[in-house]
Amino acid sequence: MPGRIACILCVAAFGYWATGLRPFTLTCYFAVGIPIVVVGSVLAFAGRTPIEGQRQLRAEPVRLRRVLPWLLAASATACLEGLGLALGGRSSAVPTLSTVLDHALTWHALRLVLFCGWLVLGSVPLVALVRRHARVS
Amino acid sequence: MVISVAWVVLLAAAVTWELYCGFVDRRWVSLTRIAAVVAQKPVGRLFLFAAWAFVGWHLFARYTLPP
Numbered sequence: 300m301p302g303r304i305a306c307i308l309c310v311a312a313f314g315y316w317a318t319g320l321r322p323f324t325l326t327c328y329f330a331v332g333i334p335i336v337v338v339g340s341v342l343a344f345a346g347r348t349p350i351e352g353q354r355q356l357r358a359e360p361v362r363l364r365r366v367l368p369w370l371l372a373a374s375a376t377a378c379l380e381g382l383g384l385a386l387g388g389r390s391s392a393v394p395t396l397s398t399v400l401d402h403a404l405t406w407h408a409l410r411l412v413l414f415c416g417w418l419v420l421g422s423v424p425l426v427a428l429v430r431r432h433a434r435v436s
Numbered sequence: 437m438v439i440s441v442a443w444v445v446l447l448a449a450a451v452t453w454e455l456y457c458g459f460v461d462r463r464w465v466s467l468t469r470i471a472a473v474v475a476q477k478p479v480g481r482l483f484l485f486a487a488w489a490f491v492g493w494h495l496f497a498r499y500t501l502p503p
Contacts, residue, residue, distance in 0.1 A: 322499050331497040335489045342485055361473055365465040372450050379442060392439065397494075399443045404499045417492050424481075 318410040338421045345428050
């Protein structure tokens with residue numbers, strides 16, 4: 300448990316530092332690049348990463364009807380993004396997702412939350428690898 | 437302004453639906469489950485990694501602060 304708390308604090312501290320850097324700078328590229336390199340290395344060298352509940356997934360194939368809400372959301376996203384891009388991409392009346400996110404990212408707290416969420420998503424194969432090693436040993 | 441609100445509503449709806457699928461009614465497919473199915477094959481894992489890396493790079497290293 301103390302290890303987990305230390306891990307969370309380290310991720311939060313790294314996230315606070317990384318999201319406080321100016322974009323388009325070498326330090327910023329370095330800060331965002333480290334997790335990408337780590338996760339990429341894990342995926343490249345760890346071989347077949349086990350996925351939680353994989354047997355269950357094989358038993359229950361994904362049916363199209365059950366994915367329909369996501370397809371509708373993807374269609375709505377594509378329509379809004381296409382419309383925004385058709386109007387130049389920087390229109391304040393019809394902004395693209397990037398423009399909306401750029402405005403949202405002016406808040407450091409939101410940047411920090413999104414960055415930590417991004418790190419958590421990326422850590423899934425890393426956590427799976429650690430669990431597999433723990434199970435083997 | 438209307439489209440900005442539409443984006444926020446769409447994102448909020450996606451997050452809510454993901455939580456609903458994951459914790460309330462598991463008969464519906466969550467994004468997590470779709471990702472797990474995609475990640476069963478090496479090509480799928482490569483695609484997920486590329487998408488994750490692109491989103492992070494685009495959002496946190498190359499975002500433009502509005503004037």
